[in-house]
Amino acid sequence: MQPSELATEISDWIKARVIEAGAKGVVIGMSGGLDSSLTAVLSKKAFPDTTLGLILPCDSRSRTEDVAYARMIAAQFGIETKEIDISRIFAAFLRLLEVDVDSEIEIDIATANLKPRLRMVCLYYFANKRNYLVVGTGNKSELFIGYFTKYGNGASDILPLGDVLKTEEQRLAEELNIPREIITKVPSAGLWEGQTDEAEIGMSYSDLDKIILAMVTEDFKGSRAGYSGCDPELVERVRRMADASQHKREGIPVFRKRC
Structure with a gap:
């Protein structure tokens, strides 16, 4: 676009x-x-x-x-x-x-x-x-x-x-x-x-965005080939940060009582 x-x-x-x-x-x-x-x-x-x-x-x-x-x-x-x-x-x-x-x-x-x-x-x-x-x-x-x-x-x-x-x-x-x-x-x-x-994230935004694009592209999910040209350590770092911050992107969990 x-x-x-x-x-x-x-x-x-x-x-x-x-x-x-x-x-x-x-x-x-x-x-x-x-x-x-x-x-x-x-x-x-x-x-x-x-x-x-x-x-x-x-x-x-x-x-x-x-x-x-x-x-x-x-x-x-x-x-x-x-x-x-x-x-x-x-x-x-x-x-x-x-x-x-x-x-x-x-x-x-x-x-x-x-x-x-x-x-x-x-x-x-x-x-x-x-x-x-x-x-x-x-x-x-x-x-x-x-x-x-x-x-x-x-x-x-x-x-x-x-x-x-x-x-x-x-x-x-x-x-x-x-x-x-x-x-x-x-x-x-x-x-x-x-x-x-970038110092706090541990990589440049350019590297981060390249990894994110690979992760969200359906063809690349679960495929190492999708991360060609990406530093494996940075890929793993992005995975860890995304997983650890999942609670920040979701609504507040609500307990649901059984009927």
Whole structure:
């Protein structure tokens, strides 16, 4: 599918889902990265007058360039934004939980995951206040291996990029005239200083997407030939991550009593 056609289909899908829910618009967390920028622009196409972007720096280490990129996208595409510094809330949580900031904040994943979960609270506040839906920014690559925070950036009402691989996003972003510096910037969830997605995942998105494509192609299922050119260790790593994160992609299990 051509990028222009895909962009139209996604925007139409966003509009249909929101109308179906009886909502009036959408709210998106804007981090300045490719995923959120792309989601915001597609949402703006669907709802020109009722798209809200939230820029939510969460501590003093939040990169000023990320905020600048989020502002750039908002200005270029005319997206209404609210910028809310939630650093003090984050700091208060750390004190209440007795987190040793100096020794733990850069390495403890439970502490780092507080950031996207606090942002989720803000997104749903404005969604509730305005009768909007929260639009998630995750892509197919991240969903497949569970690379998102449960009830954090993984919490949303709709997920328009959920069937779009990370490497496919670049062509889509170019079609929508998203600035080149955002398309090429190193992906990072900003969980701690110096953190990057690919370092945490343990491979490049290019390698990850190649493996995912092999795994989801019917002809390749269960066939080693399908992974020709893929590092066997990386294939196994993707399998482990996908299996271990299955609970993050499913609904909450409900006990069913016998009749």
